[in-house]
Amino acid sequence: MVRDNSKIPKWLAEEDAKEDPYSLEQKLMDYAMCKTKLNGIIPKNRNEVIKWNGWGYNDSKFIIKPVGDGLVAFTGNRYPIGDLDLPHFTQWVKDIFEVDINHKNHPAPLPPPEAYPKSLASQEFLEAVDKAGISKSLDGVDRLVRCHGQTLHDIYTLRFNLKKSIPRIPDVVVWPETTEHVVTLVALAERMTMVIIPYGGGTSVSGAVTCPDNEPRPIISLDTTQMNQIFYVDKKNLLISCQCGIVGQDLERFLQSKGFTVGHEPDSYEFSTVGGWVATRASGMKKNVYGNIEDLLVSATMVTPSGILHKKGLHPRQSVGPDFNHVILGSEGTLGVVTEVVLKIRPVAEVRKYGSVVFPTFTDGVNCMREIAKQRCQPASIRLMDNEQFRFGQTLKPAGGFFNAIVETIKKAYLTNVKGFDLERICVATLLFEGSKKSVEQQEARINNIVKDFGGMPAGEKNGERGYMLTFVIAYIRDIGLEFNVVAESFETSVPWKHTLNLCRNVKYVIGKECARHKVKRHFISHRVTQTYDSGCCVYFYFAFNWQGLDDPVGTYEAIEAAAREEILANQGSLSHHHGVGKLRARWYKSQVSELGENLYRQAKRALDPNNVFGVGNLLTDEEPPLKAKL
Numbered sequence: 001m002v003r004d005n006s007k008i009p010k011w012l013a014e015e016d017a018k019e020d021p022y023s024l025e026q027k028l029m030d031y032a033m034c035k036t037k038l039n040g041i042i043p044k045n046r047n048e049v050i051k052w053n054g055w056g057y058n059d060s061k062f063i064i065k066p067v068g069d070g071l072v073a074f075t076g077n078r079y080p081i082g083d084l085d086l087p088h089f090t091q092w093v094k095d096i097f098e099v100d101i102n103h104k105n106h107p108a109p110l111p112p113p114e115a116y117p118k119s120l121a122s123q124e125f126l127e128a129v130d131k132a133g134i135s136k137s138l139d140g141v142d143r144l145v146r147c148h149g150q151t152l153h154d155i156y157t158l159r160f161n162l163k164k165s166i167p168r169i170p171d172v173v174v175w176p177e178t179t180e181h182v183v184t185l186v187a188l189a190e191r192m193t194m195v196i197i198p199y200g201g202g203t204s205v206s207g208a209v210t211c212p213d214n215e216p217r218p219i220i221s222l223d224t225t226q227m228n229q230i231f232y233v234d235k236k237n238l239l240i241s242c243q244c245g246i247v248g249q250d251l252e253r254f255l256q257s258k259g260f261t262v263g264h265e266p267d268s269y270e271f272s273t274v275g276g277w278v279a280t281r282a283s284g285m286k287k288n289v290y291g292n293i294e295d296l297l298v299s300a301t302m303v304t305p306s307g308i309l310h311k312k313g314l315h316p317r318q319s320v321g322p323d324f325n326h327v328i329l330g331s332e333g334t335l336g337v338v339t340e341v342v343l344k345i346r347p348v349a350e351v352r353k354y355g356s357v358v359f360p361t362f363t364d365g366v367n368c369m370r371e372i373a374k375q376r377c378q379p380a381s382i383r384l385m386d387n388e389q390f391r392f393g394q395t396l397k398p399a400g401g402f403f404n405a406i407v408e409t410i411k412k413a414y415l416t417n418v419k420g421f422d423l424e425r426i427c428v429a430t431l432l433f434e435g436s437k438k439s440v441e442q443q444e445a446r447i448n449n450i451v452k453d454f455g456g457m458p459a460g461e462k463n464g465e466r467g468y469m470l471t472f473v474i475a476y477i478r479d480i481g482l483e484f485n486v487v488a489e490s491f492e493t494s495v496p497w498k499h500t501l502n503l504c505r506n507v508k509y510v511i512g513k514e515c516a517r518h519k520v521k522r523h524f525i526s527h528r529v530t531q532t533y534d535s536g537c538c539v540y541f542y543f544a545f546n547w548q549g550l551d552d553p554v555g556t557y558e559a560i561e562a563a564a565r566e567e568i569l570a571n572q573g574s575l576s577h578h579h580g581v582g583k584l585r586a587r588w589y590k591s592q593v594s595e596l597g598e599n600l601y602r603q604a605k606r607a608l609d610p611n612n613v614f615g616v617g618n619l620l621t622d623e624e625p626p627l628k629a630k631l
């Protein structure tokens, strides 16, 4: 950590310490402590730490050990299932997908240096970047690892299609460190007819950071990860001011060491950035206590080709016309670069406690979630898995039951007092409580009471903790699936309570029907309710299939997911609760916001970015003049 104590802001020095119980001296000390550039988890050479063609840390992955008929294990020691053999999971994979573990698809290696397309960036641009003191790279690998996010399409292309051709990759990568650097880059791009794609953690699952195939202009990948400075922590007003490239886990590590938290934990928070959260309208698992990103964002600075969009002051609320934070939120890299933000913080909770609850059926579980939301007593996080996901989760334990398996808990209870729990029908909610000891106890008691009314029963703390751990590990499964002919992806929506059960049932039905139509022999579809609100919830689907016998696995997957999305919309679900629109869902954008709404967005784009410097191609399916590339 490098400390910079030199610039204490004027406003802070000028404040009247006498009238303020939080003394000026203390403030100055806090400020000095906080003006900090973090040593972030993502280095410039991101592929040294993170997989370039898959999810997560290089040292963490599912592998098949040559034991017997093949045994799945998870490597590394970052997660609780690290370095463990997973015989139940091995069997599950064989049973569900009928995979042949002896037939492995080997992913393509990184192409050699001469294989990358020549950069289209002009000498004039490169010299201007050097002159401004901004770090840059023309290296093929640096460019390749930033041409994509985490969609199935992206990862499949990198693993299996590179041998045929290299997709459109950025022409140059730049690492600005300040808002001034970004202003310079945007001005250069505007003057030299270039495109900028802001690149944070690259965890997008909507195609939002993927380079548009047909972009003829030079593409700059503006990597924000070196913009990772904390400006200050304001303990009195409970705010943090920082740059946009800070990765979630770095932000939390820093803040928690000072006794605070933002509390925003999307499942990708190990790698996603603050700027990415704002640009995609992210939602964290603990939103019930801390809020979604739109609740946490007090102020944002966005550099656009037309100037800097930034609203004055750090007011708790304003009635000053439409809130332009909401033009920045969800802009998906199409309007400018978010360079700095002020977010709300909270003191770290005294107690963090997990829990789990079993229900006889998913319907009981959803009805209970609805009641808990109605009474507004949701813990920090509450998630309800369907039976398929519950059974799948059970397989991710080593032989001999290292974990306190939920099945054991239920069996014991079944034998003693609860009759009628069918392991083929039950569903499980995992809970995470945060707060004071007393408030957590009260919340838990209240929830357990409601749960009883819906035929549910508590299933222990360990099972809950395990459920949350699995959230992070599940993301690693797709990579090994791809090696054995299984494609997998998730998609999500938000839906009013009264349509939730129908939506879940109908989407599963449509997926089954579409799989049959596309001659998919073995598939897996599962859902969970991940967020709850007064008026509805977020439903998150996992879908995977064995692609044996199919010519175009990704095309087939996309066709089936599109049918599922149509069904979601027909069942009053939204286009997205938190993944965003990107390129994947752009075809439905107009239908969701109305023609006038889409036109309003286009006019905002024209006002902020008239020459389409931020021509990443999200939200809109076309690029009408004047958004069309000008060459």
Ligand SMILES: Cc1cc2nc3c(=O)[nH]c(=O)nc-3n(C[C@H](O)[C@H](O)[C@H](O)COP(=O)(O)OP(=O)(O)OC[C@H]3O[C@@H](n4cnc5c(N)ncnc54)[C@H](O)[C@@H]3O)c2cc1C
Binding pocket: 149, 150, 197, 198, 199, 200, 201, 202, 203, 204, 205, 208, 209, 224, 244, 245, 265, 266, 267, 268, 271, 272, 273, 274, 275, 276, 277, 278, 279, 280, 281, 282, 283, 284, 285, 332, 333, 334, 336, 337, 338, 339, 475, 578, 579, 580, 616, 618
């Ligand atoms: C395993 C996994 C789990 C996930 N779980 C969640 C979840 O629980 N909740 C959730 O909300 N999302 C989740 N996501 C989706 C994704 O992590 C979020 O969309 C996240 O907010 C993206 O942040 P990022 O820094 O990785 O952005 P990137 O992927 O780098 O970029 C996403 C978009 O934001 C733009 N962008 C990035 N930074 C800036 C900036 N500074 N200024 C302007 N535009 C910018 C990009 O141009 C792009 O359009 C998950 C994804 C994965 C792969």
